[in-house]
Amino acid sequence: MTLLRQGLHQMDKCALPMRNIPFNKPSIVGCELDNLLKAVDLGQLSGDGKFTRECNRRISEMTGGATALITHSCTAALEMAALLCDLAPGDEVIMPSFTFVSTANAVALRGAVPVFVDIDRATLNISPEAAARAVTARTKAIFAVHYAGFPAAMDRLAETARDHGLLLVEDAAQALGSTLNGRPAGSLGDMAAFSFHETKNIISGEGGALTLTRPELVERAEIIREKGTNRSRFLRGQVDKYTWVDLGSSMLPGELIAAFLAGQLDHADAIRDRRLAIFDRYATGFADLEDAGRVGLPHAAQGVTGNGHMFYLLLRDIDDRDAFIAHMRNAGIVTPFHYVPLHSAPAGLRYGRADGALPVTDDISARLARLPMFWALEDSAVDEIIATARTWLLQN
Ligand SMILES: Cc1ncc(COP(=O)(O)O)c(C=O)c1O
Known part of the structure; x- marks a missing residue:
């Protein structure tokens, strides 16, 4: 009544x-448009220029010092993560069914099997108990999604990952700036994928980033992102020519996207x-x-x-x-x-x-x-x- x-x-x-x-x-919140003009003035519109380096640095700061590589989408970052997990046909990856298609596509594209488990009613995130129950001899990784920007129960998932030698990937598409026990999303697993799609908090139209907390994965991640070449090492003067060294694709955004994104990250x-x-x-x-x-x-x-x-x-x-x-x-x-x-x-x-x-x-x-x-x-x-x-x- x-x-x-x-x-x-x-x-x-x-x-x-x-x-x-x-x-x-x-919305434009700061100097995104000025940055676009600056990028044109600087004379490099392809990727990995000044604005890309700035975005990588800021995202690294926001994820507790993880190495950050911006990508053209979170989908691309998840596909990089799947390659870095060395998934092969028949391997299994545990993930929630309550997620966006990209979490599963990244795995299926490698010929591996997404194994869907239930979510926790209180958090809408992957149930750590269900994830532990789903481990088999073929399980290679757990992809946890931070739904609505709230980090999943990463401590318990990390325990399962440790017990079975699995990689733990955060699908942090929605979670930049969130924390779990004071630790930021992006620092809670081996790798994390972020989205800057226009529906997210920080936007560049389409856009994303892969962050890595394990230094031994970084060089291969750079190679995958640069079409399977060691161009990043070449640009740093570490090799005198670059060539095809591994599987990869074109995962990096151009400088106009990075320039816009840098303007958003400022705020x-x-x-x-x-x-x-x-x-x-x-x-x-x-x-x-x-x-x-x-x-x-x-x-x-x-x-x-x-x-x-x-x-x-x-x-x-x-x-x-x-x-x-x-x-x-x-x-x-x-x-x-x-x-x-x-x-x-x-x-x-x-x-x-x-x-x-x-x-x-x-x-x-x-x-x-x-x-x-x-x-x-x-x-x-x-x-x-x-x-x-x-x-x-x-x-x-
Ligand atoms: C959980 C989750 N993962 C991945 C993605 C894909 O992000 P993007 O559009 O940047 O590829 C989304 C997009 O909404 C998402 O919600």
Whole structure:
């Protein structure tokens, strides 16, 4: 009854005409455009120039001193990681089914088998117990995803990796700037892949980075990224000509992308702080509905600091979720669902296998809707989103 009264009160507020609020909107936050002109003036638009070195240095600082190599996407960084794991046909890599296709594609492209395990209900990240149970004699690596920017339970995953001699890769596409027990994403495994796609916190349109915490992997990573050649050593004057020495591809972005990215990285703290403020505003705005059992909200696990990458609501079931999304869309607000589980996707069935049933993945994937989150989203718009959502949640 109290909830209904609150709902009617909120409905009054919602009688106001709605603006269109997208889910995401890329913004210029600093000197990205000046940097583009500088890159042209410097006379090098191909990769690995001044701006690339600057981005690598900054990302290294943000990941606790890991070696950073920017790439043209997180997808490319994951493919580099799969090559560095030396995956061969028949090898297995354990990963959550609740992830983007690139995590699995990187493995399947090497002929190896993505082995999908369930997520933890509290964190939506790979369940460390399920990962440990899925290890076989063919397992080569664990790819952990930091969903919504919240680092997975890396300490327990690292234990499993250590016990079985596996490599541990962070799919940190969403997690730049997040920490676990004070340690940043990118320092929590052997390698990490980051995304600077326009939907992420720090953007360059398309873009990514691979970070490496094991020095012995760095030279090979440079070779893979430079089409399988030792061009990086040549550019440092360490060899007098460069040649094809290993498998590789063209994974490096041009300097225009790096120049834009450097402008964003200058403001990484401000971007994270603004997103965290939006996250907190949403969390406060829905707290009573969570207490009343109407919705589920994201919460950082013990020892985790997020980066405000995403705010989501967990609705009752798929019908409730789809009706919620439709209601928000009718009010001009885009609130998309997220991953369709990979273990039941056509390519997941062809190239991977599920380690038993994945009930939490199936359940969460059917109930989740993401709320708008971007740098230029004003508090007044956040309040409109909350009010519009509350109206519906209280009536349904
Ligand atoms: C978990 C995860 N991994 C990988 C990617 C791929 O990133 P990119 O678009 O930079 O290749 C995404 C993109 O959203 C993602 O969410």
